[in-house]
Amino acid sequence: xxxxxxxxxxxxxxxxxxxxxxxxxxxxxxxxxxxxxxxxxxxxxxxxxxxxxxxxxxxxxxxxxxxxxxxxxxxxxxxxxxxxxxxxxxxxxxxxxxxxxxxxxxxxxxxxxxxxxxxxxxxxxxxxxxxxxxxxxxxxxxxxxxxxxxxxxxxxxxxxxxxxxxxxxxxxxxxxxxxxxxxxxxxxxxxxxxxxxxxxxxxxxxxxxxxxxxxxxxxxxxxxxxxxxxxxxxxxxxxxxxxxxxxxxxxxxxxxxxxxxxxxxxxxxxxxxxxxxxxxxxxxxxxxxxxxxxxxxxxxxxxxxxxxxxxxxxxxxxxxxxxxxxxxxxxxxxxxxxxxxxxxxxxxxxxxxxxxxxxxxxxxxxxxxxxxxxxxxxxxxxxxxxxxxxxxxxxxxxxxxxxxxxxxxxxxxxxxxxxxxxxxxxxxxxxxxxxxxxxxxxxxxxxxxxxxxxxxxxxxxxxxxxxxxxxxxxxxxxxxxxxxxxxxxxxxxxxxxxxxxxxxx
Amino acid sequence: xxxxxxxxxxxxxxxxxxxxxxxxxxxxxxxxxxxxxxxxxxxxxxxxxxxxxxxxxxxxxxxxxxxxxxxxxxxxxxxxxxxxxxxxxxxxxxxxxxxxxxxxxxxxxxxxxxxxxxxxxxxxxxxxxxxxxxxxxxxxxxxxxxxxxxxxxxxxxxxxxxxxxxxxxxxxxxxxxxxxxxxxxxxxxxxxxxxxxxxxxxx
Numbered sequence: 001x002x003x004x005x006x007x008x009x010x011x012x013x014x015x016x017x018x019x020x021x022x023x024x025x026x027x028x029x030x031x032x033x034x035x036x037x038x039x040x041x042x043x044x045x046x047x048x049x050x051x052x053x054x055x056x057x058x059x060x061x062x063x064x065x066x067x068x069x070x071x072x073x074x075x076x077x078x079x080x081x082x083x084x085x086x087x088x089x090x091x092x093x094x095x096x097x098x099x100x101x102x103x104x105x106x107x108x109x110x111x112x113x114x115x116x117x118x119x120x121x122x123x124x125x126x127x128x129x130x131x132x133x134x135x136x137x138x139x140x141x142x143x144x145x146x147x148x149x150x151x152x153x154x155x156x157x158x159x160x161x162x163x164x165x166x167x168x169x170x171x172x173x174x175x176x177x178x179x180x181x182x183x184x185x186x187x188x189x190x191x192x193x194x195x196x197x198x199x200x201x202x203x204x205x206x207x208x209x210x211x212x213x214x215x216x217x218x219x220x221x222x223x224x225x226x227x228x229x230x231x232x233x234x235x236x237x238x239x240x241x242x243x244x245x246x247x248x249x250x251x252x253x254x255x256x257x258x259x260x261x262x263x264x265x266x267x268x269x270x271x272x273x274x275x276x277x278x279x280x281x282x283x284x285x286x287x288x289x290x291x292x293x294x295x296x297x298x299x300x301x302x303x304x305x306x307x308x309x310x311x312x313x314x315x316x317x318x319x320x321x322x323x324x325x326x327x328x329x330x331x332x333x334x335x336x337x338x339x340x341x342x343x344x345x346x347x348x349x350x351x352x353x354x355x356x357x358x359x360x361x362x363x364x365x366x367x368x369x370x371x372x373x374x375x376x377x378x379x380x381x382x383x384x385x386x387x388x389x390x391x392x393x394x395x396x397x398x399x400x401x402x403x404x405x406x407x408x409x410x411x412x413x414x415x416x417x418x419x420x421x422x423x424x425x426x427x428x429x430x431x432x433x434x435x436x437x438x439x440x441x442x443x444x445x446x447x448x449x450x451x452x453x454x455x456x457x458x459x460x461x462x463x464x465x466x467x468x469x470x471x472x473x474x475x476x477x478x479x480x481x482x483x484x485x486x487x488x489x490x491x492x493x494x495x496x497x498x499x500x501x502x503x504x505x
Numbered sequence: 506x507x508x509x510x511x512x513x514x515x516x517x518x519x520x521x522x523x524x525x526x527x528x529x530x531x532x533x534x535x536x537x538x539x540x541x542x543x544x545x546x547x548x549x550x551x552x553x554x555x556x557x558x559x560x561x562x563x564x565x566x567x568x569x570x571x572x573x574x575x576x577x578x579x580x581x582x583x584x585x586x587x588x589x590x591x592x593x594x595x596x597x598x599x600x601x602x603x604x605x606x607x608x609x610x611x612x613x614x615x616x617x618x619x620x621x622x623x624x625x626x627x628x629x630x631x632x633x634x635x636x637x638x639x640x641x642x643x644x645x646x647x648x649x650x651x652x653x654x655x656x657x658x659x660x661x662x663x664x665x666x667x668x669x670x671x672x673x674x675x676x677x678x679x680x681x682x683x684x685x686x687x688x689x690x691x692x693x694x695x696x697x698x699x700x701x702x703x704x705x706x707x708x
Contacts, residue, residue: 062594066632067672071591104699111692115685121677195630196672204680211688218695230699283594286603298509409591 022225023155046213050139051173074126076407081134083398089141094388101229106145110214113139117207160373164311175300250385264397266367271398302361310369322487323439330370337363341421454479539653553629562620581607588634
């Protein structure tokens, strides 16, 4: 089968250079050209809005806890609830992206969770507070649509970077909200509202922002470089896939489960810190609300370069050392994150705490970016399900960590942070078990068997019936484009441009 | 980035400064030389509406001259033990700089040797909890030198409850509902429009 790269007259013109799937091979941050960079900007802004809403409560907790008469247990439970909703929502979102496309899937979720953020203004008891935080947390599933959308728009050389920047700038919302909410609250209170009313009014800001970003996604976004799912499915350019097959091939891939666990201990840790850090600084060092908010914000704000840095590092390692480089770097960075987490729990002075926290944030967030440099290669057919599993695993990590170490008054927050660091190191070890036959794993090189090629790996997701119908074409193109994951020394050999799948019926 | 570093430096300097300037005062080292009583219309009070009348004065059974260092009296509203359970941000510490028991100031006036009475309307940012009243005698450096409270040492008698305002308003409730409905309706509108566009494209 010939894969033509210059079908000049019939191919639409793109602003960026593209590969055979029309995915951009370059990432130009300051461009908003349709469809690639526009999709990037829409996805990170809408994801940012969801993060702002989900973590809008923590910086205002010193006020809310008095208004709603919350105990430390109530606060802990609400924190756990805020990240547990997204566990299954992320998996569902992954499947929805595979079936309906990221544009509709993400905009629907955002517009359906915006009402809950509005209703936060009406919360009047610990139970209602827990419920609004639980349902608002569902919006964090837009992470999956962000990563899926980037993986659909950007090619292997830049997919780590695109995923890292989109994810990182979205996660920024968790830091920005620690600054925005106390500021908005202060403004409203100074205008004349009483404290217990001012925080309620303040919640309208994230809610409105969320609603408007969803509108932008619906109006200006498109699912794939060639168009939206519905139109492509009608014209026959995109095959409509079956939910059961997509789901099956996703959950039976063991690499997805390992990445879900390890992501729980970089992203899950990030979510946990977003929930506890403002109160930690406010209570432990007797700071003002505003000051605690600024310090807490600097953790999330590091995302502006740390997660993208992880993605860029992953792509650089992938270019030189292939998939093995990506895996080794991920393990190293995440383990170092664990080390600095242990140190954070041990230091006693304010300035040392802030310094260690910032270093810790760089490592833990870069690990998130590095994880999504590996995820796009685990599966092509079930990319959404794998992204959803990994993303959901991140939230499971946050739930488990908060349940064990940060609920009620069992451990002091400092002890909890140290123990969390130890858990990060232990839960990063399973990365050693990831193995791709065509590229190798951390300890083993690629298999020398004849059936260990990129095509074999990605074609194994399709049955011969489905291949007869030609449903596997997109995966074939992807397999060819992913050959770069062998690393520079191997890739420099001339490889045939059209690879016929061996032993085809 | 520079502004943040400056702010951090400021906090650090201030933290060091405040530690060296003031010696650590422990509550257990203070003498209970003041008699404090608090009266209120009923046991359950409403924030923003009800008033508490506080009376304080030196306990006459102490020798004369006990109050020579007293310059100011600070009367505060303090949390009773039942409202401190599972709430580390209201915890009682012996070191007064870390103590979070008394978080609301009722009144702060210069010390007079005669008994003093003050009426205080409960402020609207006082949360729902059980309280008692404590008065600290401060010296010229604003450091606590003695105290008195309207309850016993175990903080079990003469407690009263305050019911906070909810902070909710009807206009807020209505705005929330309207905006929420708008989001959902807008989503359905988009779906409808897409379906119609898809139908047209097929023709």
